[in-house]
Amino acid sequence: MTTTQRNVSEQQARQVAEAARESEWRKPSFGKELFLGRFRLDLIDPWPAEQPRPDADEFLRKLDTFARTEIDGARIERDARIPDEVFQGLARLGAFGMKIDKEYGGLGLTNLHYCRALTLVGSANAAIGALLSAHQSIGVPQPLKIFGSPEQKKAFLPRLAAGEVSAFLLTEPDVGSDPARLGTVAEPVEGGYRLNGVKLWATNGTVATLLVVMARVPEKGITAFVVEGDAEGITVERRNEFLGLRGLENSVTRFHDVFVPEANVIGGLGKGLKIALTTLNTGRLSLPAMCVSAGKRSLAIAREWSADRVQWGRAVGKHEAVAKKIAFIAATTYAMESTLDLCCMIADDDRNDIRIEAALVKLFASEMAWQVADELIQIRGGRGYEKSESLVARGERPAEVEQMLRDLRINRIFEGSTEIMHLLIAREAVDAHLSVAGDIIDPEAGLNRKAKAAARAGGFYAKWLPTLAVGKGQAPAAYGEFGPLAGHLRYVERASRKLARSTFYAMSRWQGKLERKQGFLGRIVDIGAELFAMSAVCVRARAEHDRRPEGVELADLFCRQARLRADALFDALWNNTDSVDVRAAQRVLDGRYTFLEDGVVTSPSDLAWVAAWEPGAATVEDVRRRIPQAEA
């Protein structure tokens, strides 16, 4: 790696992210309109119809039986290893080809069925959910499906559908949230490219036989390659261990003069990050599927335990403090499932652009599922903190509550950390403003550009601002067809306009500095997530009313809780400690408060916080795990 790549400026980092962004909107977007103060309920109502797929239902039935009889979650947790037989059993079922089209040997499932499968299998063991999701949502199948050539699809997809595992390798020791620092290089050579670099934390990296590798082609930019996992020059240097997901096969992988044929470039030179981002539009839905899994299990445990456990003369679930937590778990699980199902079905219908909604669901579900699991631990008291094996050894029923918390934590970090999701969604939320007023607030734009932008913006805002003053949400009878939920939708309509007004006000106040107001932008996005979730639960509850009338109660419960959170966020937009915190953090970084660190033992170490790596041949043994292929 060169020093220049290590010293990427903030502006360069932003330019790389901006270049990878999909700037066009070809289809309507509920999320985009919501942030502009236009509550387009018609884009998600009526609730989309599920595509009938008897073959997918049959697959889910078989997967259910397999998960109940063949997956021993406790063993995976204890051994920190998914047994070969589980890989092979999943392969025989076709689980590695869920998202691969039938013509290439896959099951060609819809997003909805795929996510249901992840929810199901993830409830047996979350590491298996992560294995399947990393394989198909970010691994080779999805980018090839969208960007691959017919030859690439023919060459690789049947192998993957049959059970070969794939992985996605972007992260490096020096590259986490900031791909501009990417150091893996793909140098053009006769017939292809020669790869050199080290990749960190690749899920499935220890077992994968086909990899998507992101590498920098000189002069062309970051490019995605399909690489054979067994290619000469690849060494799996380590299998990493984590707080949770103990069964995860996650690697440090070294590339030393690895030859990759020209035909293995995906989607063209320099298109790597765009491919990664586009892949994630629907790929992001798989993490929420795991969160829904955790929500459902939490609800079942909370229900049974809280009715059974008696303290102070009553079942603990009847004490108000615990009851509130149970209500939160139930309402939040309903909302996580509703938002996920809605996004999946809209993606399956291909009727809307779902990039904002999918990002909102990833953000919302990963944050809320963590809170759900945390509340469940509290409800379980001391038993919540105890390992499942230890409970069983004492003769009590197993409940992997502490494991659930550990397994869930990573969802707030990978596939876009919460902080990065806030920025990414905020960027889309203010896109309409930037396209008309961008130059006014761009510190680098000259006076001429600013004047032109001001004229353009004047026209736009003269039309747009008045639309934010009044709306359907103020009419007492609006959304009456939603019965008891109508008031919540009126709230969403009003709040959507308030959200847009707040964003506009912030843009006028801070102009070019708005992008640094991460506290403000984060709250804007979080309010958007609550409003989207409220809309989804109301539409679902109404659509399912005949066969599941109790859904209305859950939708109402969720909306009441979400409104309180949204109101608090609106308040905090202007009443907060953001600037004070930023100044305080700087003083912490400057070492002003180190006295506060006295009196504890710290582990001294000479090692760097981020390990440096050098190109070259591996100096450690290959720790790759080879999974024997399943016999048909």
Ligand SMILES: Cc1cc2nc3c(=O)[nH]c(=O)nc-3n(C[C@H](O)[C@H](O)[C@H](O)COP(=O)(O)OP(=O)(O)OC[C@H]3O[C@@H](n4cnc5c(N)ncnc54)[C@H](O)[C@@H]3O)c2cc1C
């Ligand atoms: C279990 C596990 C599995 C993984 N699987 C894969 C995989 O399969 N493939 C792969 O390529 N990668 C994978 N990753 C990497 C993962 O995607 C990264 O950890 C993630 O992108 C965050 O990068 P980082 O850890 O380097 O954090 P950093 O980028 O160092 O960030 C540190 C903190 O700063 C915040 N931050 C960073 N930039 C900004 C900013 N501009 N504004 C505000 N806050 C900011 C972050 O949110 C975070 O809180 C995996 C990681 C783990 C732990």
